[in-house]
Amino acid sequence: MAEKLEDLNLPLTVVTRIVKEALPSGVSISKEARTGLAKAASVFVLYVTSAATNIVRNKKRKALTGQDVIDAMKDIEFDRFVEPLGEALEHYKTMASARKSASMKKKDEQEDTEVIEDDWILLRLEFKMYSGA
Amino acid sequence: MSEEECHEDVDISDITEHSESYLENEHLKFALTEATEADNNKLEFELNSEEQVHEKKQKTEVIRSTKLPIARIKNIMKMDPDVNIVSSDAVFLVTKATEMFLETIVKETYAFTSSNKRKVISKKDLELVIDKVDCLCFLEGAMDF
Numbered sequence: 001m002a003e004k005l006e007d008l009n010l011p012l013t014v015v016t017r018i019v020k021e022a023l024p025s026g027v028s029i030s031k032e033a034r035t036g037l038a039k040a041a042s043v044f045v046l047y048v049t050s051a052a053t054n055i056v057r058n059k060k061r062k063a064l065t066g067q068d069v070i071d072a073m074k075d076i077e078f079d080r081f082v083e084p085l086g087e088a089l090e091h092y093k094t095m096a097s098a099r100k101s102a103s104m105k106k107k108d109e110q111e112d113t114e115v116i117e118d119d120w121i122l123l124r125l126e127f128k129m130y131s132g133a
Numbered sequence: 134m135s136e137e138e139c140h141e142d143v144d145i146s147d148i149t150e151h152s153e154s155y156l157e158n159e160h161l162k163f164a165l166t167e168a169t170e171a172d173n174n175k176l177e178f179e180l181n182s183e184e185q186v187h188e189k190k191q192k193t194e195v196i197r198s199t200k201l202p203i204a205r206i207k208n209i210m211k212m213d214p215d216v217n218i219v220s221s222d223a224v225f226l227v228t229k230a231t232e233m234f235l236e237t238i239v240k241e242t243y244a245f246t247s248s249n250k251r252k253v254i255s256k257k258d259l260e261l262v263i264d265k266v267d268c269l270c271f272l273e274g275a276m277d278f
Binding site: 015017018019021022023028029032035037039040042043044045049057062066077084088096 | 210229234276
């Protein structure tokens with residue numbers, strides 16, 4: 001498995017945007033510091049993953065779920081992330097189920113339109129017949 | 134019956150027209166006298182509600198979307214040899230957590246920068262923060278590049 005160095009790095013522009021929004025206006029960040037922040041973020045991802053994987057292994061499961069990530073926050077001393085991440089997870093689940101039902105609804109709607117079109121054609125035919133007579 | 138015949142035919146529209154203009158005038162009078170105060174209040178209210186809407190929008194945006202690329206984060210996670218299956222909500226949460234982490238670390242770093250009366254965050258500030266803040270100890274050596 002070829003591991004490219006670029007894949008470990010997060011896009012600098014996005015990192016800069018996130019960081020700038022968290023700071024008051026008029027504050028800037030040196031290029032080195034920006035690279036450092038991007039790198040820190042990548043290390044953080046690995047750190048969280050490792051902590052979450054430990055939890056999964058201790059519970060003798062195989063799949064890493066969102067709840068494991070939240071539990072990992074407590075282990076890595078980022079307790080203050082627990083609540084906002086919990087909310088984010090709830091919204092994510094709601095969105096996922098909404099998307100699923102929307103795609104199913106779309107399928108139903110497509111079938112409905114076909115039926116309506118057939119009825120419309122029938123109506124026009126009937127009208128033609130009556131107006132002809 | 135005869136009484137009814139004596140009465141002129143009144144068109145209902147005449148009545149409504151007049152009453153409309155009457156009401157308009159009254160409304161205008163009222164509006165003029167209360168204008169400044171009402172306008173100020175209304176403006177304040179609009180501003181507040183706009184702010185609230187903007188804040189609420191921001192809050193829902195914060196919760197629902199991510200800025201960092203989820204696919205890239207997933208690749209980084211997969212680099213851990215102990216990782217088998219990762220659910221999509223786990224990747225989403227790691228992405229969100231990383232964004233929150235970035236906000237946290239940069240705010241902490243800025244505290245150092247501003248205490249030195251500077252406005253440009255340097256790599257040295259970052260190194261200082263990693264050294265001082267306990268929960269950032271996992272970043273030791275990460276700035277050696």
